[in-house]
Amino acid sequence: MGNVVIANDHGAVEIAERLIRHLEKRGFSVNHLGVTSRESVDYPDMAALACREYLKGGYDFGILCCGTGIGISISANKIEGILCALPQNIYAATMARVHNNVNFIAFGGRIDYQDPVEKMLDAFIDSTFEGGRHSARVAKMLALETDQSC
Ligand code: RB5
Numbered sequence: 001m002g003n004v005v006i007a008n009d010h011g012a013v014e015i016a017e018r019l020i021r022h023l024e025k026r027g028f029s030v031n032h033l034g035v036t037s038r039e040s041v042d043y044p045d046m047a048a049l050a051c052r053e054y055l056k057g058g059y060d061f062g063i064l065c066c067g068t069g070i071g072i073s074i075s076a077n078k079i080e081g082i083l084c085a086l087p088q089n090i091y092a093a094t095m096a097r098v099h100n101n102v103n104f105i106a107f108g109g110r111i112d113y114q115d116p117v118e119k120m121l122d123a124f125i126d127s128t129f130e131g132g133r134h135s136a137r138v139a140k141m142l143a144l145e146t147d148q149s150c
Contacts, residue, residue, distance in 0.1 A: 002026035002060035005022045007050035008099075009043040010035060011067030012109030015117060018109070019063055022118040023048035026125070047075035054103065063121075076104050080145050083138070089113065093120040097127035100127040101138050 004023055008016035013036060023030050033049045035041050043066040054062045062084075066072035069086045084104035085131035087095035087150045107117055107125050 003029050003031065003058055004061060005031045005033065005050050005053045005059050006063040007033040007046040007072075008035060008065035008109070009041050009067070009072065011043075012065030012069075012107070013110040014040060015107055016063075016065045019061070019117060019121055021067070021071075021079045022121060022125060026122075031059075035060040042073040047072045048079065051076050051079045051104070055079075055081055055122050061102075061124075063105045064104055065109055067108060067110040068105040069111065073104075073106035073117060074113075076106070080137065081142070087120060087124070090120050090123045093123040094127045097124050098130050099134050099137075100141075101129040108150045 006020060016032070020030050020032055026032055031053065031107065033053060035046070047064055050062050050064055055126060056065040064072040065142055073084045073086040076082045082106060083100060083102040084106055085100060085102040086106045087096050096105060105121070113120065
């Protein structure tokens, strides 16, 4: 199947375990960079670890989890070449691929999702980027990383 890199902070140990189990059931090879304990760590460090590993190449996509998913997704989006979505439900998880073509998806371990996170992840994995007018928008998002004129 494919390769996925995943990292989480102490606020998302269980959700990360759930997602890893699900990915492995689907046949993915998962590189989990931690953490597995409730001992406090800083989510920007975990985001940086996973994003830098992803950027080495060979991964289909990455997953980041913290308590809300907010801090770790913001951190990831500061790194050049990373587009990280924080979907609320199955619909948003689908569109994160179809319209935004993100390479990272984030979840919050302390969030009560209306949809099972495994189903949200499936929706992301099983969707395809639509391209067309969305390609230009994705290119513009990536250009914002270096273009200070807009
Ligand atoms: C850690 O307590 C918490 O702040 C973190 O997991 C996350 O929710 C930040 O956005």
